[in-house]
Amino acid sequence: MLKSINICTYDETTPLDEVFAEIKAAGFDYAELNMYSERRTYPNIWNGADDEEILAVGELAKKHGITPVGIVSAELWEKRLTETDPAVREAGMEVIRKMIHVCEVLGMDTVLVVPGVVSETVSYKTAYENAQSCLKVLGKEAAAKGVVLAVENVWNKFLLSPLEMRRFIDECGEGVGAYFDAGNIERDGFQYHWVEVLAEKIRRVHVKGFDKNSGQFVYLLQGTIDWKTTLDSLRAVGYAGPVSTEMWTEGAMTTKEAVEMFSADMDNIMSL
Numbered sequence: 001m002l003k004s005i006n007i008c009t010y011d012e013t014t015p016l017d018e019v020f021a022e023i024k025a026a027g028f029d030y031a032e033l034n035m036y037s038e039r040r041t042y043p044n045i046w047n048g049a050d051d052e053e054i055l056a057v058g059e060l061a062k063k064h065g066i067t068p069v070g071i072v073s074a075e076l077w078e079k080r081l082t083e084t085d086p087a088v089r090e091a092g093m094e095v096i097r098k099m100i101h102v103c104e105v106l107g108m109d110t111v112l113v114v115p116g117v118v119s120e121t122v123s124y125k126t127a128y129e130n131a132q133s134c135l136k137v138l139g140k141e142a143a144a145k146g147v148v149l150a151v152e153n154v155w156n157k158f159l160l161s162p163l164e165m166r167r168f169i170d171e172c173g174e175g176v177g178a179y180f181d182a183g184n185i186e187r188d189g190f191q192y193h194w195v196e197v198l199a200e201k202i203r204r205v206h207v208k209g210f211d212k213n214s215g216q217f218v219y220l221l222q223g224t225i226d227w228k229t230t231l232d233s234l235r236a237v238g239y240a241g242p243v244s245t246e247m248w249t250e251g252a253m254t255t256k257e258a259v260e261m262f263s264a265d266m267d268n269i270m271s272l
Contacts, residue, residue: 082116139175
């Protein structure tokens with residue numbers, strides 16, 4: 001497996017030249033990129049970025065020996081594929097299309113997809129049908145460009161079991177897989193149960209600490225996650241791709257210090 005980091009650890013305004021330099025120095029060779037709704041410090045990945053700016057991000061990563069492994073956008077929490085309003089769903093589809101294009105330009109092959117949310121105004125049945133209808137279309141577009149849309153298990157009151165998520169992904173067809181988030185599962189389930197079912201559908205992995213006793217996200221080596229069992233289950237299904245820490249800094253620790261700690265913690269976890 002490949003040790004990676006989602007660069008959300010850094011403030012959105014931090015120049016990528018600095019970000020890539022620091023994560024490389026900390027011991028990371030791979031990074032997951034974020035796409036923002038508005039332009040940040042140039043160059044960066046944002047919804048309106050042209051190919052020149054996207055390629056400039058790739059050149060910065062290459063300069064520091066960092067390989068980008070995928071992309072995510074928080075916009076999908078608002079422009080939801082599950083919504084009843086077709087205009088909102090279409091806006092979400094356009095965000096995903098942009099991320100597919102970024103992958104194509106930078107030679108990446110995975111887009112993280114938050115499929116939407118079940119709410120008081122969006123029923124479970126409606127959410128399932130709407131998200132799936134969007135992903136059946138987008139999956140074909142992604143597959144044609146060598147990209148997979150990886151649906152992540154998130155706290156959205158939707159796709160609440162591994163069997164359901166597997167069924168959802170299988171029904172979407174080509175170009176759709178799973179993004180397995182080990183931290184998000186700890187509250188209500190067991191990581192190895194999900195890995196056993198999702199198996200070869202897993203395209204990427206996120207890790208963060210979680211403590212069932214406090215109900216809080218914590219640093220990687222804190223909390224209640226059984227990392228050895230989790231990693232063993234991934235190895236058992238043949239997963240050998242990026243494992244990206246998705247963590248934030250707290251307290252007096254600087255971002256640089258936090259990234260160094262995350263790297264050391266990842267080394268400990270991946271050696272189990």
